[in-house]
Amino acid sequence: MDSSHPSQQQPETRLVTSGRDTKAQKGFVNPPVFHGSTVLYPTAEDLHAHRGEFTYGRHGSPTTKAFQETLMALEGPQCVGVGIVPSGLSAISTTLLSVLKTGDHILVVDNIYRPSRNFCNGMLARFGVETTYFDPLIGTGIDKLFKPNTRAVLVEAPGSQSFEMPDIRAIAEVAHARGALVIDDNTWATPLFHRSLDQGVDISMQAATKYIGGHSDIMFGTISANAKTWPMVAEGIRLLGVCAGPDDVFLALRGLRTLSVRLAQHHRSGLEMARWLASRPEVARVLHPGLESDPGHAIWKRDFTGASGLFSIVLKPAPQQAVDTMLNTLKLFGMGFSWGGFESLAIPFDCDAYRTATKWSPGGPTLRLHIGLENTDDLKADLDRGFAALKAAM
Ligand SMILES: *Cc1c(COP(=O)(O)O)cnc(C)c1O
Numbered sequence: 001m002d003s004s005h006p007s008q009q010q011p012e013t014r015l016v017t018s019g020r021d022t023k024a025q026k027g028f029v030n031p032p033v034f035h036g037s038t039v040l041y042p043t044a045e046d047l048h049a050h051r052g053e054f055t056y057g058r059h060g061s062p063t064t065k066a067f068q069e070t071l072m073a074l075e076g077p078q079c080v081g082v083g084i085v086p087s088g089l090s091a092i093s094t095t096l097l098s099v100l101k102t103g104d105h106i107l108v109v110d111n112i113y114r115p116s117r118n119f120c121n122g123m124l125a126r127f128g129v130e131t132t133y134f135d136p137l138i139g140t141g142i143d144k145l146f147k148p149n150t151r152a153v154l155v156e157a158p159g160s161q162s163f164e165m166p167d168i169r170a171i172a173e174v175a176h177a178r179g180a181l182v183i184d185d186n187t188w189a190t191p192l193f194h195r196s197l198d199q200g201v202d203i204s205m206q207a208a209t210k211y212i213g214g215h216s217d218i219m220f221g222t223i224s225a226n227a228k229t230w231p232m233v234a235e236g237i238r239l240l241g242v243c244a245g246p247d248d249v250f251l252a253l254r255g256l257r258t259l260s261v262r263l264a265q266h267h268r269s270g271l272e273m274a275r276w277l278a279s280r281p282e283v284a285r286v287l288h289p290g291l292e293s294d295p296g297h298a299i300w301k302r303d304f305t306g307a308s309g310l311f312s313i314v315l316k317p318a319p320q321q322a323v324d325t326m327l328n329t330l331k332l333f334g335m336g337f338s339w340g341g342f343e344s345l346a347i348p349f350d351c352d353a354y355r356t357a358t359k360w361s362p363g364g365p366t367l368r369l370h371i372g373l374e375n376t377d378d379l380k381a382d383l384d385r386g387f388a389a390l391k392a393a394m
Contacts, residue, residue, distance in 0.1 A: 011074055011192055012260040019069035019253070024062070033250045034061035058243045060084075067253040071191070071212075071222060074256070075204065078197035081230035083223035084249065085242045088187060088207020091221030092116045093123070095183055095203055096154070098236025099229065102128035104151040107175075109166055110357040111136045111159025113185060117354065120154075133357040136164040137295075142171050146178045155201075156185040157194070157303075158296060161349045161368055162360055163287040163312055165296025169303065172200025181229060187211070187340075191224070192263055193306035202229045210340025211308060214255040214262050217341075218248040262342075262373065266309030269379075270371040276380055277313050277369075282387045284364050285314040309371035310339050312349070314362040315390075322393035323348060323365045329389035332374055332382040339370035344379060346370075 009017065025031055037057035041047040054061060060068075068082040075082070085091050096119065100106060108120055110133045120131040134145055136159060153175045158165045172182045184201040186194055190211050196204045206212060208220040221244075225233045237243075267290075274288040288311035289300035300307070315323065327335060333346035347368050351360040371379065 014073040015070065015192075015256055015260055018073035019066035021062075021066070030254075031062050031066045031250075033246045034063045035246050036061060058241060059238075061246065063246050063249050063253070064244075067249050067256070070253060070256050071206075071224065074259075075191045075197055075224045076195050078226045079204075079224045080227045081225050081234060083225070083233050083237045084244050085221040085223065085237065086244045086248075087219045088185075088205070088209050088221040089115050089119070090242055091205040091207065091223050092154075092185065093119050094221075094236055094240055094242055095205060095223050095233060096120070096124060096129075096152075097240065098232045099181055099183075099203075100124065100129050100151055103149060105130045105132065105147050105149045106152050106154060107131075107142065107145055107150060107180075108133050108154045109136050109156055109159070110134060110355050111162050111164050111166075111351070112154060112156050113160060113187075114354055116154070116156075116185065133355075135358045136162075136166045139167045139170045140174055143174045143178070146174075146180070150178060150180050152181040152183055154183045154185070156188075158188060158289050158300075159351075160188055160310060161312060161366075162351050163289060163294075163296065165289045165294075165299045167299050168196065168201060169199050176200065188308055188310060189304055189306070190259065190263065190308070192259055193267075193308065194304045197224060197226055199303055202226050203233065207340075208252050208255075209338055211263060211266075212252050212255045212259060213248075213340070214259065215251070215341055216338065216343065218251045220244055220248045220252045222252075263306060263308060265373055266371060267306045269373070269376050270307055270309040270311060272376050273369070273371045273379060274311055276376075277383075280387065282315055282390060283313050284316045285362070287312040287314070308340070310368065311371075312366055312368045315365045315367065317364045318390060318394055320365065322390050323367070325393040326386040326390040327367075330382055330386045332379055333369070333386075341370075342373045344370055344372035344374055 071082045072079045175182050181202045183203045184196045186196050186204045187207040204224045206222040274286050277283050278286045289296040290307035333344045
């Protein structure tokens with residue numbers, strides 16, 4: 001085995017070696033940040049033929065190429081193209097607009113990221129695409145929801161609030177038998193921990209704003225597509241005119257280089273905190289597919305090679321104002337929505353406010369936690385203070 005060839009390397013190595021062109025960069029390890037709109041053609045003949053590796057700022061630069069090559073190497077052999085868009089939500093909207101047309105029907109998992117649901121119910125509905133939401137635990141039972149015009153199934157595993165784990169392999173098998181595409185929002189695990197394109201998914205999307213960026217300082221989205229879907233995605237990106245700012249592309253590439261060490265730590269610290277929380281008297285339930293007791297554990301073990309740092313807890317019944325007091329007491333856990341950075345977060349959520357296919361009744365206040373890169377003893381001490389404030393406020 002020739003370990004100098006990227007296809008023979010382990011993912012951690014590919015993240016470091018891919019997308020590098022030292023010679024073109026005059027010896028420097030990293031590509032420069034190409035700020036550019038105009039690309040000049042050397043001759044009139046080149047101009048007429050649109051000849052050249054780069055032709056227009058919106059269509060890519062050496063900076064975007066380095067990022068795309070690195071993410072493609074991580075996604076694996078099924079990936080034939082990576083689209084770059086300005087946000088995770090743009091990855092979702094661009095993908096759906098690229099593959100759907102008026103009169104189509106789409107099946108969407110009920111624990112989908114809420115703004116994705118808003119896009120389906122808003123713009124897709126306006127353009128005459130019908131959406132049906134389905135139970136995340138439906139498995140092969142999804143077969144009965146297909147219609148003759150069902151074009152795609154949109155999944156997310158696990159859902160980023162309630163953490164139910166859809167069986168993507170089973171869903172993909174049914175969808176492909178029905179001639180439909182499978183689209184996965186793979187933001188939670190990233191392709192490092194979940195190679196969804198190898199497991200029947202046709203298009204795998206990332207809110208690279210989260211773990212790929214990894215430092216809470218960019219908005220960025222990616223669309224990884226297989227041979228069947230890349231032509232549609234590439235055309236959609238071109239027609240819609242989406243692209244991303246060069247500084248964000250550069251920071252996302254920088255994030256990819258260290259993704260493996262950051263995610264390994266999020267995995268370890270996340271599981272340690274989840275186990276610690278499961279033993280706390282204030283906590284009724286921990287929703288983390290990496291825990292042996294979690295209903296999604298078997299699927300997680302089969303399909304994923306790790307867990308990131310995001311999971312939820314259900315507290316024993318407590319008034320909202322006591323939970324607010326707890327949140328106000330926490331010093332290391334900040335209150336904010338976008339996760340995947342180096343810092344820990346805690347935020348209340350209520351899936352029941354928007355789910356439609358399934359009722360979600362947790363039986364107590366719910367908090368979503370992101371376990372950052374802080375020392376876990378410090379995080380436990382912070383939560384200890386928070387729980388003490390919760391009890392005192394009841
Ligand atoms: C944050 C998030 C998105 C949207 O990403 P933005 O970059 O904020 O637009 C999409 N899906 C999931 C699962 C997310 O957590």
